[in-house]
Structure formats: structure tokens, C-alpha cells
Amino acid sequence: MNEQEKFRKTVKEVHRILMIVLVFVGVITSLMVYIVVDPGLSLFKSKEKSDYAVVEEVVDEDLIVDGIHVRTGLIEAEGLMEVVNNCTNCHSAKLVTQNRMNKERWEATIDWMQATQNLWDLGRNEEIIINYLVTNYPPVKVGRRATLTGIEWYELKK
Amino acid sequence: MKRRSFIKKATLTSITVLVGTDIVFGEMMPSGYTPLALQDPDPFKMFSKDKEMIVLNDRPWNMEAQAHLLDEKITSNKYMFIRNNGKVPENIDVKNWTITFDGESVKQSKTYTLQELKSKFKQYTYQLTIECGGNGRAEFDPPAKGNQWTVGAVACANWTGVRLKDVLQDVGIKGDAVYIGYHAADGHLSGDAKKEPISRGVPMAKALQEETLLAFQMNNEDIPLVHGYPVRLVSGGWPASTSGKWINRISVRNKVHDGEKMTGSSYKMPCEPVAPGDKVKDEDMCIIESMPVKSLITYPKSGAMIDRGKKLDIRGHAWAGELEVTKMEYSIDYGSTWHMAKIEAPSNRLAWQHFSASISFPKKGYYEVWARATDSQGMSQPMLIPGWNPKGYLNNACHRIAVKVK
Numbered sequence: 001m002n003e004q005e006k007f008r009k010t011v012k013e014v015h016r017i018l019m020i021v022l023v024f025v026g027v028i029t030s031l032m033v034y035i036v037v038d039p040g041l042s043l044f045k046s047k048e049k050s051d052y053a054v055v056e057e058v059v060d061e062d063l064i065v066d067g068i069h070v071r072t073g074l075i076e077a078e079g080l081m082e083v084v085n086n087c088t089n090c091h092s093a094k095l096v097t098q099n100r101m102n103k104e105r106w107e108a109t110i111d112w113m114q115a116t117q118n119l120w121d122l123g124r125n126e127e128i129i130i131n132y133l134v135t136n137y138p139p140v141k142v143g144r145r146a147t148l149t150g151i152e153w154y155e156l157k158k
Numbered sequence: 159m160k161r162r163s164f165i166k167k168a169t170l171t172s173i174t175v176l177v178g179t180d181i182v183f184g185e186m187m188p189s190g191y192t193p194l195a196l197q198d199p200d201p202f203k204m205f206s207k208d209k210e211m212i213v214l215n216d217r218p219w220n221m222e223a224q225a226h227l228l229d230e231k232i233t234s235n236k237y238m239f240i241r242n243n244g245k246v247p248e249n250i251d252v253k254n255w256t257i258t259f260d261g262e263s264v265k266q267s268k269t270y271t272l273q274e275l276k277s278k279f280k281q282y283t284y285q286l287t288i289e290c291g292g293n294g295r296a297e298f299d300p301p302a303k304g305n306q307w308t309v310g311a312v313a314c315a316n317w318t319g320v321r322l323k324d325v326l327q328d329v330g331i332k333g334d335a336v337y338i339g340y341h342a343a344d345g346h347l348s349g350d351a352k353k354e355p356i357s358r359g360v361p362m363a364k365a366l367q368e369e370t371l372l373a374f375q376m377n378n379e380d381i382p383l384v385h386g387y388p389v390r391l392v393s394g395g396w397p398a399s400t401s402g403k404w405i406n407r408i409s410v411r412n413k414v415h416d417g418e419k420m421t422g423s424s425y426k427m428p429c430e431p432v433a434p435g436d437k438v439k440d441e442d443m444c445i446i447e448s449m450p451v452k453s454l455i456t457y458p459k460s461g462a463m464i465d466r467g468k469k470l471d472i473r474g475h476a477w478a479g480e481l482e483v484t485k486m487e488y489s490i491d492y493g494s495t496w497h498m499a500k501i502e503a504p505s506n507r508l509a510w511q512h513f514s515a516s517i518s519f520p521k522k523g524y525y526e527v528w529a530r531a532t533d534s535q536g537m538s539q540p541m542l543i544p545g546w547n548p549k550g551y552l553n554n555a556c557h558r559i560a561v562k563v564k
Binding site: 090091092094095098099100101102105109116117118139140141142143144145146148151152153154155156 | 213214215216217218297299300301303304305306346347348349350353422458459460461462463464470526541542543555558560562
């Protein structure tokens with residue numbers, strides 16, 4: 001009887017210690033996971049007044065509408081994802097879409113970014129990217145002065 | 159293994175969960191880079207800009223006005239173009255902000271707090287024209303690389319601050335000083351903390367001009383963050399890239415400053431004219447100094463329709479870098495005949511000048527009103543796009559608007 005009671009007590013004690021250890025390990029683990037996810041501990045910092053207003057935007061990352069990759073504005077064509085993945089990490093895709101260059105000058109631009117702007121070695125993707133760029137963003141001849149286009153006519157009231 | 163790589167992957171996974179899709183090649187992402195989905199802001203709200211401003215680039219931020227938005231005599235913030243080379247600095251600590259003067263040609267290096275600069279030196283206000291060297295780039299053929307500015311990368315606001323020359327005198331500069339170069343708090347796009355996005359400057363003669371300011375205010379208010387808060391170098395009439403923002407260090411050099419975008423082909427023109435599309439070696443490129451004569455019709459907006467017999471009043475601004483505009487003309491027949499417009503004196507040196515004219519049209523139909531400014535050395539704006547250059551700078555061709563007479 002006494003023996004049994006003693007054994008039961010010991011088991012209860014061990015169970016209690018085990019639970020405490022488990023809870024402790026659990027807390028530590030969640031803390032560590034949190035620190036990994038949010039190294040700046042931003043949740044615990046008071047929100048300072050910021051000049052940046054974050055606008056919620058829900059866009060399917062791969063959505064294509066009328067042949068345009070919506071997220072970046074790039075033309076959908078062979079090589080699109082190689083361009084998205086390698087050319088829009090540092091700068092906006094707008095820097096690509098507003099430019100028009102031939103193969104030689106796109107190549108020179110990539111060389112310049114690799115030499116001075118920390119662009120990585122593109123490997124096999126370089127050819128795919130350059131083909132995409134010269135096919136979809138080639139130079140357009142405008143001559144010495146282009147005709148005015150896109151005029152929105154309106155009545156001028158005095 | 160690979161604890162670090164596990165953590166990196168775990169962090170990426172958490173970002174992926176937030177973004178809701180896989181970040182392809184996320185492992186190759188530069189450290190310190192936040193995917194766009196997590197920082198996508200409304201630039202018009204963020205920078206207090208008018209909705210009609212045109213966003214050319216969102217990383218880095220580049221935004222230009224349209225001609226009719228620049229109608230004010232003194233440009234307000236909402237119509238002022240944004241040209242950034244790197245990331246806008248965040249969490250600016252004004253109280254502890256300092257500017258250090260160093261370089262080969264200072265007698266000794268010296269550091270000032272903002273408060274010291276403001277209290278120790280007299281402050282001046284000037285209206286100063288700042289135009290991006292690449293304004294008008296979009297019209298070059300073959301196209302030149304970079305942001306495709308049309309006409310709106312120019313502004314003329316009031317800037318208030320201390321004269322750089324007063325501060326340089328207090329620092330003490332040696333006789334061999336050639337150039338100043340600025341350093342600033344903006345971050346490189348790649349996230350590499352050792353890289354500067356831009357560090358340009360001007361020769362001593364320009365640095366010592368009365369109008370060259372270390373400015374704290376734009377239009378009588380703190381400079382907006384995106385335009386250089388809390389302190390900006392302003393060198394009117396020169397490429398806007400010489401008016402460095404978020405300044406924290408100025409080096410007085412005994413040679414031409416060799417900071418980022420001072421070398422290679424940046425902000426340089428072929429020393430000798432080249433044919434369109436020619437390759438030009440770096441050593442054959444010369445640094446742009448004063449900007450060329452130029453003008454903009456800011457009223458009416460292109461596309462105006464008026465009734466036959468009615469006069470059309472036009473107005474706008476003209477500027478000429480270091481010089482003054484002495485003659486302003488317009489043509490409604492593609493340059494066959496030119497007519498004088500009224501041109502006002504600048505409010506101070508390096509401020510743009512306002513012009514106006516009242517135009518009669520001989521008959522109904524489609525017209526273009528072309529404007530042409532001439533500077534004090536007799537140089538006029540070309541009607542055609544001027545000399546092609548590899549980076550597409552200094553397009554000062556005449557501005558024109560479309561008009562219909564009914």
C-alpha cells in the first residue's frame with residue numbers, strides 16, 4: 001500500500017516535471033521561431049509615424065491580361081519569367097519596358113550592371129533574356145522629330 | 159549543415175506565406191531586399207504628388223510632370239519631378255544629423271550638426287531652376303538608355319539655406335581644391351551598404367557661387383523627404399544630379415570628384431559631336447556643366463480648340479543654365495515665321511523666366527505653337543532634336559502644343 005502510494009507520487013512528480021519542461025521548451029521554441037520570422041521584433045515596437053502609406057493590393061503574381069504580365073507590365077512572351085526573376089529584383093520592370101535597345105546595347109547594359117551594380121552571373125538565362133528583350137523591346141525609328149500623338153482635344157473656354 | 163541556410167529558407171517560407179506564392183529564385187535575392195508586394199505604396203499619396211504626374215519608375219522612384227502642370231511661377235511640391243538613383247532613406251534622425259567636410263583639400267576635416275549650420279551661417283532664399291540632365295531623353299533616335307523623360311523633369315522652387323561658400327570658408331580649404339563631391343544617406347538598389355547610388359559634385363567655381371546652397375527649406379517649408387530632407391545641395395542651372403539630396407558629407411577634392419556617376423558615361427556628353435548611334439569611349443566623354451537654353455509652354459494644355467477670330471493667350475517659362483534668356487519667340491507655321499513673345503526678368507540669377515504672348519490665327523485648321531528661347535550668348539533652341547549622345551542628355555529642342563481653330 002505504502003509502496004504503491006509512494007510509486008504513484010513519484011510518477012506524479014515526474015509527470016509534473018515533464019510537463020513543466022515541455023511547456024518551457026514550447027515557449028522557447030515559439031520565441032525562437034518568432035525571432036527567425038521577425039528578426040526586428042517589429043510587433044513589440046510602437047508604430048512610429050511613417051511617411052510611407054502601404055496600399056493593399058491583391059494581384060495574382062502570374063496574371064496575364066491582354067498579353068501583358070500584370071504585376072510587372074512586361075509583354076508575355078518566351079523568356080518572360082527569366083526576365084521577371086533576374087531583372088526586377090533590384091530595379092522596377094518599368095526601367096525595362098520604357099527602354100528600346102538592340103542586342104548589342106542590351107548586352108552592354110547587362111555587362112554594366114554586372115560590373116557595377118551587383119547583378120549576378122545570368123548563366124544560360126542571359127541568352128534567353130536578351131532574346132526576349134530584343135524581340136519585345138526593339139528600337140523604334142522616330143527620326144529627328146516625331147509627329148505629336150495622343151492629343152486630347154478640349155474646348156478652351158476663356 | 160546549414161543552420162543559416164535553414165533559417166534563410168524558413169524566413170523565405172514565411173515571406174512566401176505572406177505573399178501567397180512562391181518566390182522563384184528567392185535564395186538569390188540580395189540580402190536587405192524586400193519583395194515589392196511587401197512595400198508597394200501609392201506614390202502620389204506617399205510623396206504628396208498630383209495624380210496627373212507620370213510615374214516612370216517605381217524602383218527607384220522617378221516621376222515627371224506634364225507641361226501644363228508646370229504653369230505656376232514657383233513650382234510647388236505636388237508638381238515637382240522626382241529623380242532618384244537609389245532608395246529614399248527612412249527614419250531620418252534630424253537631431254543627430256551631421257554634415258562632415260573632408261577630402262584632400264580641406265585644411266582639417268570638420269563636422270557640423272544641422273543646428274550649427276542653421277545658427278552659425280546667414281540664410282538666403284533663391285528661386286532656382288533644377289532640370290534633370292536627361293530631360294527630353296525620350297525623343298532621341300536611336301533611343302538612349304535610362305528613364306525616358308519627356309518634358310517634365312524640370313522645376314523652379316524657392317530654396318532656403320546657407321551658402322556652401324560660407325561653410326567652406328569656415329572649414330578652410332587649400333589652394334589646390336578643384337571640385338566638391340557630395341555623399342548622402344540614400345541606399346543602393348542592390349542593398350549593398352558599401353555602394354553609393356550617386357555621389358556627384360561641381361567644380362569649385364560653381365561651389366563658391368552665391369546661389370549654391372545647402373538648403374533646409376523648399377518653398378518656405380521643410381524639404382519633402384523625397385526631395386532631400388533634411389538637407390540638400392542646390393546648384394541651380396546645372397544637371398539636377400549635382401543638387402544632391404540627403405547630404406551627410408561633402409568632400410573637397412584636389413581633382414575632379416570620382417564618386418558614383420561622375421565616371422564612365424554618366425552625365426557626360428561626347429567631347430566632340432558624334433553620329434547617331436556611334437559608340438563613344440569613356441575617355442572621349444566630357445562632364446555636363448551648365449544646362450542649355452530651353453523653354454516650355456505651360457498654358458494652354460496641348461489640344462486646345464478655339465473659335466475662329468478668338469486670340470489665344472499662351473504662357474510658359476524659359477531658362478538657360480548659368481545664363482539668362484534674352485529673347486523669346488513663337489511660331490505657328492513650323493518656323494517659317496517667328497514672332498516675339500514677352501519675356502520677364504528672372505526673380506534672381508538661375509531662376510526661370512516667364513513668357514507670354516497673344517496669338518491670332520489666319521484661318522481655321524490644325525496648328526502647332528512652337529516656342530523658342532535664345533540666351534544671352536545668342537544660342538537658340540533647335541527645332542529638331544539636338545546632337546545625339548549615348549546617354550540621351552541635353553535635349554533642348556523647342557516645345558510645341560497642338561491647337562485647333564474652328
